[in-house]
Amino acid sequence: MGTFRYVLRDTNRLLFRHWGLSLLTLFTAVAVFFLVGSSALFMLNTRYLVARVESELLVQAYVKNEAQLQAVADKAQKIPGVASVRWVTTAEAMERLKARLKGHAQALTILGENPLPPSLEIRLVRAVLAPSVARELLAMPEVDDVIYAGGLADKLARVSRFATRFSMFVLVIAVTASALVLFNTIRISIYSRRDEIGVMLLVGATPTFVALPFVLQGMLLGMGGALGASLLIGGGYEALVRGVEATLPFVQLFRDPSMLLRLGLILLGGGITVGWISSWMAVERFIRRALRPM
Amino acid sequence: MDVRISGVTKLYEPDIRALEDVYLTVPKGEFLYLVGKTGSGKTTLLRLITREVMPTKGQIAVGEYNLRKMSAFDLALYRRDLGVIFQDFKLLPHLTAMENVAFVLDVIGVPPAEVKERTGEVLERVGMWRRRFLRPPQLSGGEQQRIAIARAIVNSPSLLVADEPTGNLDTHTAEEIMQLLLSINASGTTVFMATHNQFLVDAYRQRVVELHMGRVVRDEKRGRYELDGDF
Numbered sequence: 001m002g003t004f005r006y007v008l009r010d011t012n013r014l015l016f017r018h019w020g021l022s023l024l025t026l027f028t029a030v031a032v033f034f035l036v037g038s039s040a041l042f043m044l045n046t047r048y049l050v051a052r053v054e055s056e057l058l059v060q061a062y063v064k065n066e067a068q069l070q071a072v073a074d075k076a077q078k079i080p081g082v083a084s085v086r087w088v089t090t091a092e093a094m095e096r097l098k099a100r101l102k103g104h105a106q107a108l109t110i111l112g113e114n115p116l117p118p119s120l121e122i123r124l125v126r127a128v129l130a131p132s133v134a135r136e137l138l139a140m141p142e143v144d145d146v147i148y149a150g151g152l153a154d155k156l157a158r159v160s161r162f163a164t165r166f167s168m169f170v171l172v173i174a175v176t177a178s179a180l181v182l183f184n185t186i187r188i189s190i191y192s193r194r195d196e197i198g199v200m201l202l203v204g205a206t207p208t209f210v211a212l213p214f215v216l217q218g219m220l221l222g223m224g225g226a227l228g229a230s231l232l233i234g235g236g237y238e239a240l241v242r243g244v245e246a247t248l249p250f251v252q253l254f255r256d257p258s259m260l261l262r263l264g265l266i267l268l269g270g271g272i273t274v275g276w277i278s279s280w281m282a283v284e285r286f287i288r289r290a291l292r293p294m
Numbered sequence: 295m296d297v298r299i300s301g302v303t304k305l306y307e308p309d310i311r312a313l314e315d316v317y318l319t320v321p322k323g324e325f326l327y328l329v330g331k332t333g334s335g336k337t338t339l340l341r342l343i344t345r346e347v348m349p350t351k352g353q354i355a356v357g358e359y360n361l362r363k364m365s366a367f368d369l370a371l372y373r374r375d376l377g378v379i380f381q382d383f384k385l386l387p388h389l390t391a392m393e394n395v396a397f398v399l400d401v402i403g404v405p406p407a408e409v410k411e412r413t414g415e416v417l418e419r420v421g422m423w424r425r426r427f428l429r430p431p432q433l434s435g436g437e438q439q440r441i442a443i444a445r446a447i448v449n450s451p452s453l454l455v456a457d458e459p460t461g462n463l464d465t466h467t468a469e470e471i472m473q474l475l476l477s478i479n480a481s482g483t484t485v486f487m488a489t490h491n492q493f494l495v496d497a498y499r500q501r502v503v504e505l506h507m508g509r510v511v512r513d514e515k516r517g518r519y520e521l522d523g524d525f
Contacts (some may be wrong), residue, residue, distance in 0.1 A: 005406065006400045006401070006403075195384070195386065196386055198384075199384055199386065199397070200397075200401050201370075201373075202344065202346075202373060202378060202384075203373060203374070203378075203397075203398045203401060203402070203445075203449075204370045204371065204372075204373035204374030204375075204376075204398075204401070204402050204449075205370060205401035205402060206366070206367055206370040207366050207367075207370070209401060209402075209403070210401075287366075291366055291369065293345055293346055293347050293348035294306075294341075294346065294347045294348065
């Protein structure tokens with residue numbers, strides 16, 4: 001109990017003894033974790049967009065004869081990567097066209113006989129499978145033509161891969177920067193108390209006991225930075241989503257409160273871990289040197 | 295704790311021979327003066343005992359501890375049983391006299407109530423209770439020395455190592471400090487005291503070990519100060 005109280009009192013002393021430095025470290029940590037969180041949100045949004053496009057991506061296979069729809073659908077269902085198959089008769093195709101044209105549907109009467117071909121609407125497990133599924137469909141003699149927006153899906157997949165790599169790059173740079181700032185702050189704290197640490201070690205304090213307040217200081221600064229960044233990201237992103245919804249209703253941003261909460265918790269965990277590791281490295285090195293006999 | 299030093303040599307870079315082939319056995323409860331000229335190796339010998347310095351050759355054992363081989367945790371345990379009075383006091387200037395003494399108990403996890411009680415007792419013993427709320431810069435040299443002694447004995451060590459504990463003190467204060475060290479010794483603590491104070495060594499006769507150029511040149515029970523190394 002005495003030890004616990006001492007460690008807490010000492011951590012408090014460390015944080016406020018050089019309050020300017022603590023504040024600077026805290027601001028840096030907030031900025032760094034804000035960067036990490038923002039790049040993670042950028043990655044989540046691009047993935048969300050790609051997933052949406054993938055889920056809506058249809059491969060449309062036009063069949064020569066309506067009587068063959070059932071047979072072609074059965075064969076299409078067996079192609080690897082096909083999630084579902086739905087057939088569209090010529091009559092249904094005409095109904096859809098009329099619905100889309102709304103007030104101008106009367107214009108279709110000039111066509112006379114229904115010229116729209118019967119077709120199959122095929123949904124895929126993954127958008128990247130579209131070209132191979134299309135090739136297999138085209139190989140069927142009953143199929144006249146196949147269309148799909150595969151190019152768009154490919155481009156989005158590339159954007160998603162880039163976003164992931166970019167986020168990882170930002171993560172590595174930001175975490176390294178944050179660790180270095182925390183490491184130096186703890187080193188300055190240690191330096192300012194080197195005499196005290198020397199006496200502590202000479203009177204029988206264990207290395208863990210000496211290290212604990214410094215490690216706790218690093219963890220608190222890391223956690224404070226991550227918490228500040230999480231709150232900023234939470235508030236800022238909510239405002240961004242509302243703004244986009246009001247001005248660009250056709251653009252849908254990623255919005256999943258549980259995922260955002262998870263992101264906040266990950267940032268918090270990351271802040272504590274970075275603070276712990278960097279401060280432990282700084283103090284452990286100093287203690288090892290101080291204990292090494294001449 | 296008893297101290298056994300066998301064939302210890304200490305070389306500092308590049309080629310300074312601080313101690314050479316030192317053999318010394320100090321039984322538990324003994325009071326020993328370490329005398330010798332400046333640079334004779336007294337402080338190095340004391341720092342070997344506190345394990346701030348490692349011998350280049352030879353063995354050093356204190357009680358159950360082999361100082362050559364010990365983990366960081368064992369070193370902490372060993373140092374808890376060791377009181378050290380530094381030549382330069384090493385008091386922490388931002389702490390009060392009382393906090394400086396309590397600090398030793400705080401950092402080894404002694405409960406607060408016990409810290410208060412033991413700190414009070416030891417401050418009374420060294421005659422510093424009235425001055426307990428002053429910080430080291432507000433205290434005289436003698437008072438700082440008393441606080442350094444209080445800090446060294448507050449954990450009831452088995453071995454007390456004192457490096458010039460009466461240096462820069464007037465004769466009267468030096469005698470008071472000496473009385474204090476003798477009373478600590480009387481309670482069973484082994485005392486190693488490095489000193490240049492001829493008056494004290496001659497007035498309070500104890501075992502005297504003289505070092506000259508890193509070698510033990512004299513080891514006398516109830517010896518006097520005069521330095522053989524001068525001749």
